[in-house]
Structures are given as structure tokens and as C-alpha cells.
Amino acid sequence: MGFPKDFIWGTATAAYQIEGAAFEDGRGLSVWDRFSNESGRTFENHNANVACDSYHRMNEDIHALKEIGVNAYRFSLSWPRILPEGIGKVNEKGMEYYDRLIDSLLENNIRPFVTLFHWDYPLELFYKGGFMNRDCSKWFGEYTQKVVDRFSDRVSDWFTQNEPPCYLYNGYLNGSMAPGIRLPFPDYVRVWHNNMVCHGEAVKVIRSEAKLKPSVSYVACGDFAVPATETPEDIEAARCRNFERTEADKYYCDYAECFDPVVLGKYPKNYEPYLPDYWQDDMKTVVQPLDYLSMNIYAGVKYRKSSNGAMYEPVPNKIGKEESTMPMAVVPECLYWASRMVHERYGMPVMISENGISDNSWVFTDGKVHDPLRADFLDRYLSAYKRAADEGIPVKGYFYWSMLDNFEWCMGFSKRFGLVHVDFESGKRTIKDSAYHYRDIIKSNGEILK
Known part of the structure; x- marks a missing residue:
């Protein structure tokens, strides 16, 4: 069966990680501007004040997208670039920047997929409580209104938020990322x-x-739990690990935590004692019609039926396992099992909105970037994703993370995920070998995959 004819082949970025121009043209500050400019918060005190300088190098980046051959580009809007104080007065220069980006994408037959929020929360709104303030939904609604008014004549594809477990757990519970709070x-x-x-x-x-x-x-x-073997017992163990954990008073990152509220109108059982009395009324707002569910997946962990009576247990990694420089284990089948299990649970089409690998490839003396590990990663993961398509699971598309080597949050510029190499001193872009391999996969609509 293979991927559908209208399959979305893309690559993705985020505003704070690539744009730079942090203090230019009326942009307000985000929690990440404050956090990354505080000593000791990031690797070697890196910050994204300049990042990849995409704000000034838009044309180069559009050219790279065209060269790679993608038919879609997922990017986020910088909330404080559009609304410097988070609400209120619009920064016209910020709007004009995204006007130019969207128009240029469309002129090059590249479909824009817009993420409203990718971690760079306006600092002025954080000072008013941020997500701790119940009014945050009004603020986000106002921001969305201004964005939709401006861009929805050209943009039809929207993601509301990117990876809430990351910016909430790391930002508000363990304090390792912006805004750096540790709440009970x-x-x-x-x-x-x-x-x-x-x-x-x-x-x-x-x-x-x-x-x-x-x-x-x-x-x-x-990370998605995948069955150690394809026996019914191990498949059920992995499913339970992904959707039915019940540890009390403990945060855990799984897909039920994200998707159950927005699709089914419920929370994990260990959350319920701490929810406000009015939470069930709020679910009338939370549960809105979605067209598909999106997942950012890089790795998986193998699980099997437990030998001691528990629902599941992890399988120890093999010695010398394949992994990226993050490090993240290379487990290609996670794309198949995530697509299958999420579709089975929620009955909706699925999208891989991020997937990629970091390595240490550099520009060789021949002026090129030879990165065979990334090309092999693409083959392995996309072949697993293609299995889902072959079995009739409605898969919408795939966005490789990332188009550019960029600012990798607390790890600064030490991790390179890009299809395009960036010299962070000069800003020079070099398209990597893996990008051309990805182009070949796209041209065949995945048919060259094994």
C-alpha cells in the first residue's frame, strides 16, 4: 500500500531555536531569553540571541528547503515577536517577518504548517503568573486571534502547542528549563x-x-514503549506502559497524559485529586475537534510482560546499543507502534511532527558534510513508519527534525540535528549528504525504502 499520494514530506524548526534577532525590530522577551542569558543554565552558557540568524537569512533557508525537496515546512511563531508584552499592542515588524516567510514558502510550493507555541512564553506574561494564572487561556486566545486574523488567508495547517510535557515538566516541576520553577x-x-x-x-x-x-x-x-516481541502479552505490556500507568503523586510523560484530555476529556488517575473543582466544566473547552494527532518521537524503550506480576517491565538495553549523541537509543520500530497504538486508542489519523537524530558530523575538507548515520536513521525509521501505512493506518505525514543545526535548549549548540549544517560563528549553511538522501526518499514517496 505504501504512503498515500498526498503524504506530507517536511522538515521542522522552532522560532527561538533558529531566528536570533532577539532584541531587534520590537521583539519582546521570552522566558527563554532570560533563562539562557543566566550563567550556568545552558551548555557553556550558550544562548539564542543570534542562534542561526534565520531572521536575516530567510532567503537562504527557503532555498535550502527547495533544494531538499520537501513539500511542507513546520515552523513556530515567536509569540513575543508578535506581541512584545504577550497581549495588547501588536508589533507590526514581527507580523511582517512572518508575512514574508509564509509568502516565500507558498511561492516555492512549500506548504506552511504553523505552530502557535513552541516554548518561548512571553516574559511579561510569566511575570503575571504564566501558566499558573488561570487567565493564561484568555491571553493565549487573544494571541491566537491576532495570528489567525493575519495569516489564515494563506495558512490552513495549525498546531496549537508543541510538547507540553517538556515545557511544563522541565519548566514548572523540575526547573531544568525555562522558566526554571520547581512547583509541588x-x-x-x-x-x-x-x-x-x-x-x-x-x-x-x-x-x-x-x-x-x-x-x-x-x-x-x-519515548514510546514498544513490545519486546510481537506476542499478545508483550504488546499489551507496551500498551499499558504507554497509556495506563497509575503511579501516585508522580509526573510521567506518556501519550495518555497529552491526548486523553484533548480527545477523551479525562486525565491520568493520579492527577485527579489535585485538579480544581471546576475541571470537568473546563473540559468543554479543552475537548475540541482535531483533524489528526501529532507525535514528536525520537526513541523507544522495549517492554515485556513482567515476570513478577506487574503489568510490564523494561527490557535492558543491549551492550553497545545504537544511539545518537544526545544520547537517544535508535529504536526505529517506535514509529510503527506509536502510529498503531495511538490510532487504535483514539481512532484518528496520525502525524510524525518531529523525528531526527543528532550526530557530530562536520564540514569535510571537500566542503561537504558526509553524515551516513543520519541517512541510515532516515531509512530505518521511515521504513518502520511505512509499515504502519502498509497496514492501513492513516498516516498524514512526516517532519524531520530539524532543517537546521540549531540551539538545542539547555544543550546549547552542542547537538546537531539538522539536514543543513550551520557554522554558528559565520552563519554559513551547508546542505548535508543526508538531506539529498531524504530528497530521494521524497521523490519516490517512500517507495525506495525497504
């Missing part, structure tokens, strides 16, 4: 709920105000 677990659950209401408000605005017929999705993340 009960307070963290309130933050999680407020964030879900933000998502729902955004979908309501998009559905009611968009000029082009919109397609809307929600992006979850995390």
Missing part, C-alpha cells in the same frame, strides 16, 4: 490543566475565525 506536584497539575484550557481556547478561535478551512492538531512527545 499538586500545583504542577493545576499548571497542566491551565495549559490544556489554552489549547482548547486556541482551537475554538481557529475554528471560528480562520479564513481558509483549517486543519488543527495537537503535538505530544516522549
